[in-house]
Amino acid sequence: ETGVTQSPTHLIKTRGQQVTLRCSSQSGHNTVSWYQQALGQGPQFIFQYYREEENGRGNFPPRFSGLQFPNYSSELNVNALELDDSALYLCASSLGGTSGRITGELFFGEGSRLTVL
Amino acid sequence: AQSVTQLDSHVSVSEGTPVLLRCNYSSSYSPSLFWYVQHPNKGLQLLLKYTSAATLVKGINGFEAEFKKSETSFHLTKPSAHMSDAAEYFCVVPGLDTGRRALTFGSGTRLQVQP
Numbered sequence: 001e002t003g004v005t006q007s008p009t010h011l012i013k014t015r016g017q018q019v020t021l022r023c024s025s026q027s028g029h030n031t032v033s034w035y036q037q038a039l040g041q042g043p044q045f046i047f048q049y050y051r052e053e054e055n056g057r058g059n060f061p062p063r064f065s066g067l068q069f070p071n072y073s074s075e076l077n078v079n080a081l082e083l084d085d086s087a088l089y090l091c092a093s094s095l096g097g098t099s100g101r102i103t104g105e106l107f108f109g110e111g112s113r114l115t116v117l
Numbered sequence: 118a119q120s121v122t123q124l125d126s127h128v129s130v131s132e133g134t135p136v137l138l139r140c141n142y143s144s145s146y147s148p149s150l151f152w153y154v155q156h157p158n159k160g161l162q163l164l165l166k167y168t169s170a171a172t173l174v175k176g177i178n179g180f181e182a183e184f185k186k187s188e189t190s191f192h193l194t195k196p197s198a199h200m201s202d203a204a205e206y207f208c209v210v211p212g213l214d215t216g217r218r219a220l221t222f223g224s225g226t227r228l229q230v231q232p
Contacts (some may be wrong), residue, residue, distance in 0.1 A: 040225075042222030042224050042225050043161070045212065045221070050218075055218060090161065106163070108162070111160055
């Protein structure tokens with residue numbers, strides 16, 4: 001148990017729809033990151049939120065967006081879903097160092113598996 | 118950009134035999150390095166991390182890894198495999214291209230443990 005919980009665990013959407021995934025961080029962690037893990041691949045960094053602001057972004061288009069709330073929980077929103085968005089979406093929380101830099105362990109949730117038909 | 122290469126996509130061992138999962142890194146300086154494990158339908162768990170304090174790093178569940186700068190390697194080992202070790206293993210490095218705000222994962226090695 002990492003203390004990071006994600007919801008929903010599984011969901012199915014169709015192309016063009018929008019989806020919101022949620023993450024509750026481990027208590028005391030001020031940084032949350034989202035990763036996309038396609039089948040058979042390693043996770044790919046989407047973005048990081050540090051103190052409620054986007055603080056770094058990977059190679060993902062603007063239709064991937066997020067929020068971090070004052071209690072450090074977070075949402076990942078994906079608009080205009082495409083078939084290639086089918087993946088496991090992982091949330092990770094950590095106690096960010098200066099400007100959110102990784103200084104210690106990231107604690108991952110078990111993920112939300114999204115299927116786009 | 119800083120990256121890692123996992124040399125084997127699949128490794129199969131018998132229970133009770135040694136495990137070796139290979140990882141090479143590319144960096145112009147000694148990086149931080151991690152190994153994470155992902156069991157089926159589970160999230161990722163940190164096995165161990167190297168942060169330059171010691172070249173031989175001990176982790177959880179009997180795993181260890183040795184940082185070898187001359188070989189740019191950080192291979193993961195365990196003396197005796199257990200059935201519960203069957204999982205996907207990722208060699209990971211903080212990404213310089215994201216100001217060390219993100220982890221860059223290798224492609225993963227699936228470890229199969231035969232009874």
